[in-house]
Amino acid sequence: MVLHDYRLAYRSRQASLIGRRETLSGKAKFGIFGDGKEIVQIALAKAFRKGDFRSGYYRDQTLMLALGELTLQEFFAQLYAHADVEAEPATAGRAMNGHYVTRLLNPDGSWKNLMEAYNSAADVSPTGSQMPRLVGLAYASRLYRELDVLKDFTQFSNHGNEVAFGTIGNASTAEGMFWEAVNAIGVLKSPAVITIYDDDYGISVTNEYQMVKGDISAVLSGFQRTPGERDGYDIYRVKGWDYPTLIDTYRKAAGIARKEHVPAIVHVVELTQPQGHSTSGSHERYKSKERLEWEDEHDALRWLRQWIIAQGFASEADLGEMEKEDRRHVEAMRKAAWHAYLAPIQQEARQAAALIEQAAAGSAASADLLQVKNRLLTNPMPLRRDTMAGIHAALVFLKDEDSPRRQALVEWKRAQERSNQERYGSHLYSQSAESALNVQATPPVYSQNSPLVHGFEVLNACFDAALWRDPRVLAFGEDVGRLGDVNQGMRGLQEKYGELRVSDTGIRETTIIGQAIGLALRGLKPIAEIQYLDYLLYALQILSDDLATLQWRTHGGQKAPVIVRTRGHRLEGIWHSGSPMASIIHLLRGMHVVTPRNMTQAAGFYNTLLRSDDPAVVVEVLNGYRVRERLPDNIGEMTVPLGVPEILRPGTDVTLVTYGACCRIVLEAAEALGQQGIEAEVIDVQTLLPFDRYGAILESLKKTSRIVFIDEDVPGGTTAYMLQEVIEKQRGYSWLDSPPRTLTGTSHRPAYGSDGDYWSKPNVEQVFELVYTLMHEVDPGRFPVDSW
Numbered sequence: 024m025v026l027h028d029y030r031l032a033y034r035s036r037q038a039s040l041i042g043r044r045e046t047l048s049g050k051a052k053f054g055i056f057g058d059g060k061e062i063v064q065i066a067l068a069k070a071f072r073k074g075d076f077r078s079g080y081y082r083d084q085t086l087m088l089a090l091g092e093l094t095l096q097e098f099f100a101q102l103y104a105h106a107d108v109e110a111e112p113a114t115a116g117r118a119m120n121g122h123y124v125t126r127l128l129n130p131d132g133s134w135k136n137l138m139e140a141y142n143s144a145a146d147v148s149p150t151g152s153q154m155p156r157l158v159g160l161a162y163a164s165r166l167y168r169e170l171d172v173l174k175d176f177t178q179f180s181n182h183g184n185e186v187a188f189g190t191i192g193n194a195s196t197a198e199g200m201f202w203e204a205v206n207a208i209g210v211l212k213s214p215a216v217i218t219i220y221d222d223d224y225g226i227s228v229t230n231e232y233q234m235v236k237g238d239i240s241a242v243l244s245g246f247q248r249t250p251g252e253r254d255g256y257d258i259y260r261v262k263g264w265d266y267p268t269l270i271d272t273y274r275k276a277a278g279i280a281r282k283e284h285v286p287a288i289v290h291v292v293e294l295t296q297p298q299g300h301s302t303s304g305s306h307e308r309y310k311s312k313e314r315l316e317w318e319d320e321h322d323a324l325r326w327l328r329q330w331i332i333a334q335g336f337a338s339e340a341d342l343g344e345m346e347k348e349d350r351r352h353v354e355a356m357r358k359a360a361w362h363a364y365l366a367p368i369q370q371e372a373r374q375a376a377a378l379i380e381q382a383a384a385g386s387a388a389s390a391d392l393l394q395v396k397n398r399l400l401t402n403p404m405p406l407r408r409d410t411m412a413g414i415h416a417a418l419v420f421l422k423d424e425d426s427p428r429r430q431a432l433v434e435w436k437r438a439q440e441r442s443n444q445e446r447y448g449s450h451l452y453s454q455s456a457e458s459a460l461n462v463q464a465t466p467p468v469y470s471q472n473s474p475l476v477h478g479f480e481v482l483n484a485c486f487d488a489a490l491w492r493d494p495r496v497l498a499f500g501e502d503v504g505r506l507g508d509v510n511q512g513m514r515g516l517q518e519k520y521g522e523l524r525v526s527d528t529g530i531r532e533t534t535i536i537g538q539a540i541g542l543a544l545r546g547l548k549p550i551a552e553i554q555y556l557d558y559l560l561y562a563l564q565i566l567s568d569d570l571a572t573l574q575w576r577t578h579g580g581q582k583a584p585v586i587v588r589t590r591g592h593r594l595e596g597i598w599h600s601g602s603p604m605a606s607i608i609h610l611l612r613g614m615h616v617v618t619p620r621n622m623t624q625a626a627g628f629y630n631t632l633l634r635s636d637d638p639a640v641v642v643e644v645l646n647g648y649r650v651r652e653r654l655p656d657n658i659g660e661m662t663v664p665l666g667v668p669e670i671l672r673p674g675t676d677v678t679l680v681t682y683g684a685c686c687r688i689v690l691e692a693a694e695a696l697g698q699q700g701i702e703a704e705v706i707d708v709q710t711l712l713p714f715d716r717y718g719a720i721l722e723s724l725k726k727t728s729r730i731v732f733i734d735e736d737v738p739g740g741t742t743a744y745m746l747q748e749v750i751e752k753q754r755g756y757s758w759l760d761s762p763p764r765t766l767t768g769t770s771h772r773p774a775y776g777s778d779g780d781y782w783s784k785p786n787v788e789q790v791f792e793l794v795y796t797l798m799h800e801v802d803p804g805r806f807p808v809d810s811w
């Protein structure tokens with residue numbers, strides 16, 4: 024066994040060395056490797072069971088190799104950015120090397136049986152960002168163990184016996200989200216085993232700059248549980264070269280976590296980084312000669328080699344032979360990866376060259392074209408972009424020759440563009456049968472008995488139906504449990520469904536989202552509440568870097584259908600009435616962003632999203648919970664489709680486009696304008712991502728020839744986005760008889776109090792005056808006033 028381990032570690036080390044060489048020789052753009060961490064990871068792998076999850080970072084190549092979830096050829100394929108999911112199944116060439124992923128989904132987007140594999144969440148580069156989702160990955164085991172309604176979901180869990188393994192570098196523990204996650208996992212008593220690889224540095228910065236006392240486990244000691252009690256962590260400190268102790272430690276830590284759901288932290292010290300941080304620099308610049316000598320002596324691989332010889336497991340000569348064979352093996356895998364990567368690109372270059380050669384025959388630009396062709400054929404390391412540049416150059420030379428041969432080039436180029444758009448752009452959203460875009464409208468049904476209730480009661484009935492219908496649905500957030508959320512949408516649901524399905528959390532927005540991501544990766548359907556839209560900013564980074572990119576960066580290998588529920592727009596002051604929708608829609612491409620104007624629409628969107636596998640943010644209108652609405656008889660079934668605007672008021676003179684809380688204001692202004700003979704058509708876009716999928720706004724514009732975009736965001740924010748969608752993308756410009764206009768909130772944040780609000784956000788009078796002036800420009804005779 025130990026020989027097997029040594030050889031695996033040795034191969035992994037060779038992969039690091041060769042990987043660096045390949046990068047520095049220009050075959051890869053960047054290289055970051057796990058050298059120095061091999062032995063820890065082999066020990067960790069021994070404790071890893073099928074069904075478990077990893078949430079780690081770029082040093083974990085040996086762990087992935089040891090689990091059999093990465094081959095050496097795949098390792099090199101990723102280094103070369105081989106953009107083919109068969110060759111590089113982690114990210115299909117979309118992420119740099121060292122970003123590990125296991126495919127949790129079948130090609131059709133449905134879940135695999137996660138109990139049959141060693142699972143890994145998809146790595147991200149921002150350090151520490153693997154921690155928030157670890158909360159949910161670990162907490163899911165508790166839910167699967169303790170919730171009877173989840174007993175049948177055996178594809179995701181075996182009675183909650185799964186451990187979530189987190190890995191992080193010493194320096195990254197200085198990130199806030201590390202602490203938030205460690206605390207949350209402890210509070211949730213969830214089976215995570217967190218490894219901190221401590222090599223004393225974070226690139227060039229030493230521990231004394233990272234951590235109080237320069238020692239993370241000393242600082243973490245307050246999390247240590249009292250023996251015999253469940254509250255808190257088991258904390259271990261082990262040397263990174265001490266193979267037998269590492270194996271014992273992980274067996275023990277994972278065993279307790281698995282059985283008792285007590286989390287553990289393993290602080291691995293005396294680790295080294297033989298090749299330095301990455302290929303972007305050399306560690307000789309910042310490590311002293313003494314340190315480098317120390318690293319050499321404490322290299323874990325070297326230590327294991329000596330230990331094997333000392334124990335008599337193999338002789339120096341035996342090991343030398345094995346190493347020779349292993350070096351050859353790694354080199355062969357590298358070669359295979361390089362050829363697999365290069366062959367299709369070269370073939371495309373040859374195809375392009377042949378087309379250019381054909382076009383050259385009989386062309387006035389023949390000599391230039393043949394030069395382009397030769398450049399394509401003699402390039403030893405072509406990229407697809409070189410071929411495209413060659414084709415482009417040829418098309419420029421042929422610009423005056425409208426021949427079938429030129430046309431053949433154009434068609435070939437377009438086909439390449441399509442396949443590269445697919446190669447690099449697919450799976451931003453779900454492509455499965457469960458895509459939210461496939462959910463059709465089921466309109467609300469009302470009868471004589473449909474009661475008039477408060478808005479929050481509509482939501483309450485919707486969530487009740489969802490929790491009843493689907494045992495995978497869970498809701499949590501600050502004040503969501505006992506109180507039923509600050510606006511009562513979840514009122515009474517904890518009593519009905521229990522503390523694990525409708526739960527309070529600490530004030531920790533980043534890990535509320537992380538909790539949701541991890542739970543969703545393990546097959547659950549979380550509704551994660553961020554109490555106010557303004558506090559979504561705390562979680563925007565993790566939403567953007569992790570959740571929104573997940574399906575795309577794994578080429579459809581993973582999904583996390585999280586619903587983020589929040590409330591916003593208008594209420595009071597800077598931190599309770601923000602509407603930073605542009606920041607959200609721009610950072611969260613890959614999620615749906617839904618802005619219902621009332622609670623019935625919100626309920627319809629929740630029902631749509633709960634039937635789908637895309638992640639989304641739903642922004643409820645903060646001042647709508649006490650407004651009365653009729654409760655649909657089919658509150659659990661009604662759905663509102665995404666990307667379909669609704670005309671709230673028909674009109675022929677001007678189109679007013681808005682969403683969310685502004686709908687009420689714009690409707691009121693439209694009524695007042697109607698009394699002056701101006702018929703405004705009011706459109707609620709309903710969802711910002713996706714936006715007006717079928718061009719409904721253009722149809723309105725064709726009728727009115729005038730358009731105003733109104734919202735509470737800053738000038739140039741979401742109104743600018745809507746303007747681009749309609750005027751540029753839908754080609755609305757050709758139907759305009761007046762300049763398009765926007766009306767927004769102010770650039771400063773909303774001031775407190777009703778007057779503060781009035782002077783910070785669009786109001787009825789402003790809408791009226793802007794539209795009236797617009798109509799004055801059209802017909803001064805009918806609308807004589809031009810100043811207000």
Ligand SMILES: Cc1ncc(C[n+]2csc(CCOP(=O)(O)OP(=O)(O)O)c2C)c(N)n1
Nearest residue numbers: 082148149150191192193194195224225226
């Ligand atoms: C949020 C963020 N800040 C900075 C970086 C740039 N960066 C990449 S790795 C790294 C050092 C990480 O050190 P450590 O956590 O000790 O891990 P190691 O690389 O030493 O294994 C830094 C600063 C980053 N990727 N993400």
